[in-house]
Amino acid sequence: MTSSPVTFPRVLASEAGKMTGVRTLRWTALSCVAVAAGTAFGLSLFARPGGGATGASLAVAGHVLAQLGFLALGVTAGTEEFRTKLAHVTFLAVPRRLPVLAAQAVVTAVLASVTAAVALVASIAVTAARRDALGLPLNLADAETVRMLAGFVLHQTAIALVGLGLGALLRRPAGAFVTAVVGVVVLDQFLAMNPGRFPDTVRAFLPGAGTRLLTGDDRLAALDAASSGPHLEPWAAGLLVAGWATVLLAAAATRLRRGDIASWEK
Amino acid sequence: MSARGRGATLPRVVAAEWTKLTSLRSTWWAALASVAVSAALTYLSANASSGDPGYDPLGDLTAGLLLTQLGPLVLGVLAGTGEFSTGGFRTTFVAVPRRWPVLAAQAAAVAGFALPVAVASVVAAVLAVLPAASSRDLPVNLTEGSTPQELAGTVLFLTGLSLFGLAVGALVRRAVPALVTVIGLTLVLPVVLTLAVEPTGTTFAEGVTPQEAAVNTITTLLPSGAGGLLVTPSDALTVPGAPDLGAVGGGLVLAAWALVPLVAAALRLRLKDVK
Amino acid sequence: MIQVRALTKRYGPHTAVDGLTFTAPPGAVTGFLGPNGAGKSTTMRMIVGLERPTSGTATVDGVRYADLGAPLHSVGTMLDARSVHPGRSAFRHLMAMARTHGIPRSRVEEVIGLTGLESVAGRRTGTFSLGMGQRLGIAGALLGDPGTLILDEPVNGLDPDGVLWVRHLVKELAAEGRAVLLSSHLVHELALCADRVVVIGKGRLLADAALGDPALGAGSLEDAYLRLTAGSVEYRAGAAGGGAR
Numbered sequence: 115m116t117s118s119p120v121t122f123p124r125v126l127a128s129e130a131g132k133m134t135g136v137r138t139l140r141w142t143a144l145s146c147v148a149v150a151a152g153t154a155f156g157l158s159l160f161a162r163p164g165g166g167a168t169g170a171s172l173a174v175a176g177h178v179l180a181q182l183g184f185l186a187l188g189v190t191a192g193t194e195e196f197r198t199k200l201a202h203v204t205f206l207a208v209p210r211r212l213p214v215l216a217a218q219a220v221v222t223a224v225l226a227s228v229t230a231a232v233a234l235v236a237s238i239a240v241t242a243a244r245r246d247a248l249g250l251p252l253n254l255a256d257a258e259t260v261r262m263l264a265g266f267v268l269h270q271t272a273i274a275l276v277g278l279g280l281g282a283l284l285r286r287p288a289g290a291f292v293t294a295v296v297g298v299v300v301l302d303q304f305l306a307m308n309p310g311r312f313p314d315t316v317r318a319f320l321p322g323a324g325t326r327l328l329t330g331d332d333r334l335a336a337l338d339a340a341s342s343g344p345h346l347e348p349w350a351a352g353l354l355v356a357g358w359a360t361v362l363l364a365a366a367a368t369r370l371r372r373g374d375i376a377s378w379e380k
Numbered sequence: 381m382s383a384r385g386r387g388a389t390l391p392r393v394v395a396a397e398w399t400k401l402t403s404l405r406s407t408w409w410a411a412l413a414s415v416a417v418s419a420a421l422t423y424l425s426a427n428a429s430s431g432d433p434g435y436d437p438l439g440d441l442t443a444g445l446l447l448t449q450l451g452p453l454v455l456g457v458l459a460g461t462g463e464f465s466t467g468g469f470r471t472t473f474v475a476v477p478r479r480w481p482v483l484a485a486q487a488a489a490v491a492g493f494a495l496p497v498a499v500a501s502v503v504a505a506v507l508a509v510l511p512a513a514s515s516r517d518l519p520v521n522l523t524e525g526s527t528p529q530e531l532a533g534t535v536l537f538l539t540g541l542s543l544f545g546l547a548v549g550a551l552v553r554r555a556v557p558a559l560v561t562v563i564g565l566t567l568v569l570p571v572v573l574t575l576a577v578e579p580t581g582t583t584f585a586e587g588v589t590p591q592e593a594a595v596n597t598i599t600t601l602l603p604s605g606a607g608g609l610l611v612t613p614s615d616a617l618t619v620p621g622a623p624d625l626g627a628v629g630g631g632l633v634l635a636a637w638a639l640v641p642l643v644a645a646a647l648r649l650r651l652k653d654v655k
Numbered sequence: 656m657i658q659v660r661a662l663t664k665r666y667g668p669h670t671a672v673d674g675l676t677f678t679a680p681p682g683a684v685t686g687f688l689g690p691n692g693a694g695k696s697t698t699m700r701m702i703v704g705l706e707r708p709t710s711g712t713a714t715v716d717g718v719r720y721a722d723l724g725a726p727l728h729s730v731g732t733m734l735d736a737r738s739v740h741p742g743r744s745a746f747r748h749l750m751a752m753a754r755t756h757g758i759p760r761s762r763v764e765e766v767i768g769l770t771g772l773e774s775v776a777g778r779r780t781g782t783f784s785l786g787m788g789q790r791l792g793i794a795g796a797l798l799g800d801p802g803t804l805i806l807d808e809p810v811n812g813l814d815p816d817g818v819l820w821v822r823h824l825v826k827e828l829a830a831e832g833r834a835v836l837l838s839s840h841l842v843h844e845l846a847l848c849a850d851r852v853v854v855i856g857k858g859r860l861l862a863d864a865a866l867g868d869p870a871l872g873a874g875s876l877e878d879a880y881l882r883l884t885a886g887s888v889e890y891r892a893g894a895a896g897g898g899a900r
Contacts (some may be wrong), residue, residue: 118724126753160591207755209721288555376708
């Protein structure tokens, strides 16, 4: 028997071609850049000399709001096929199914990291004048600065994969997005408003903990002093978000492998 | 004139939209989530703080509001985008060719549904503080002081948020972008703005800096800030640097957040083709 | 060739397909008939691996669909003409399918030509009429030049020219030695192009015979169909009024 022509690179090329053609995804990526840079610029206006801000913290300041965009990016990538009833055509061509999800994960990771990198460069550019005025340069020889800038890209990429996992698992855009926002952003805020040993411990293990990757050392120390939960190292927090993305994608893979693609599935 | 001759009158369109809204499963899920979240979070919060000296059970009534807001927002957005995501709008606009009455009817149906849901959420919150209050033998008197305003304000706030969600949903027409917009404006932007001022650590003795005044003004004018004024007792401290709108002013700002996108959606329906 | 053996699908207490056995042989058009809700679509979805059978098997050329190395080269399927991203052009839709199998661009252009979509291939499919969507679905089924075809209601929404085209196309495909499984509610249309019919009702096999086989009884295929399915129609207009026909 000849080897199958349905190779992973081919499935990847197919998914990449489809996803880059989806207008919503292009708009979402563009919004991520605009929101990150716009927020960073706006917040830099509030920074004052002698405040807690550093050059790096001003450059990544748009991350909280931009997270919503990256979640939407992943959720859209994971649900678009079901929303448009296209899923069955895809799985007719790739009946083993899992290569499709793997390809979507690769494309989402590439799209999100490129978008995050562009958003970061845009944020650095629009805050440049203000950082000069405040005397807060961006020193790329400084390990903390490098960690925060790289952390911005890594965290947003992981967040997009969390969105993809939830989207592919739940198959409904609105339900998946609301679940994602609650898990990544809102629950964290709520627990922050009600500090205590238990809420602080839960907070430390939510996907939003990945923001520690892009938080400065001084600010981390202040946060840890106020929290009675465990204190994760920034890189450990980064691994934690990656773990969340992996678990959700694995759950989506299980549903995909075992379950039906039902005719009413959208 | 016979009943047959009048066609799609507004009450009939409202009745049709009501049927559509209440036949969606997502509507009931959002309603259930709103009530359940309100009850659970208020209960947990009341239990956690009931040991504090000088504990006031009524102080916990709005403890779950941050998350309860999501239910009405999602309900509104899905009501606004539902027709466009399923193609159902073709049938609807064939039946009501003038189109804008559909939007007005959707607003009426959503408000009519969200209001009892909001009342149920508030009742759930009241019931949820009772165990903590009785464990300390504290009375729960809902008719005294600012409590009646707080309760009524919460109901109006939640109902207003559902209309804000509907308006953005009808304008944007796609569920995820609409949800990003409303959740970003209502839940996330206020936090981002707070973070902007927090690390500077100035003391109040120095007065309000222009930056803080700006942040507080923007926060107050956002849907959640404006709605929060409805809930806040009128004798509470005003937010430093922000305009003192009062409960009525806050309610009007929230109404504007619903009305402006709703009018824009109506114009979009009127001027553009429906594909 | 499609072989279905004791195929069963249950959704909770509801049995959609109940011990169905039939074969769609090569070189013939097999008409697949049954009232609404009889289980035709569920059966077709199980053959192509979208839904898992509760029990029984469905194979193409002796292999489960999910185990086919190059499914698009073995089976061409059109289940729902609306299965295209409304924002994607017909060309890009077909290219995305083709890429998974390394099918060259020239073949994509060929099936676009075969189905008469040249003038609209670059347009967003959201603007397509039902008939154009059907043509695109058929183009997707032909893409891999497969030995077996599964077409669910292919003439639905086509203009008279299109109906005639599909009729000739399926006959030609069968004459080339391919197995064609074709479902339709248009019994007259099936009578013109099918060599054999499989009739099901409430998920069970009612008849599996060549056209003209005495087993189908005297009269037209429509008479035979109505007689066979009389006991298994789930949704009938005017049933309360005594089942007018």
